[in-house]
Amino acid sequence: MPDFRKDCSTKEKKARRTLGNRLDNVISIRISDQEKRNLERLIKRSSKSVSEVMREALELWSYKQRALFSE
Numbered sequence: 282m283p284d285f286r287k288d289c290s291t292k293e294k295k296a297r298r299t300l301g302n303r304l305d306n307v308i309s310i311r312i313s314d315q316e317k318r319n320l321e322r323l324i325k326r327s328s329k330s331v332s333e334v335m336r337e338a339l340e341l342w343s344y345k346q347r348a349l350f351s352e
Contacts, residue, residue, distance in 0.1 A: 304332070320334065
């Protein structure tokens with residue numbers, strides 16, 4: 282299983298943006314008050330942005346789905 286806790290440095294993030302792998306797509310979701318509080322706690326503990334946390338969550342979910350359907 283990939284390490285989803287790996288942090289990218291600011292330098293790596295900037296390099297990713299300048300290499301044409303810009304993150305221009307925006308997705309809006311509706312979440313409950315409890316989910317928002319949980320997300321805010323995660324962000325505070327990890328010092329990551331909402332976008333970073335959500336990208337990691339999507340990556341983890343995708344990984345689990347691939348593993349589930351490849352059995």
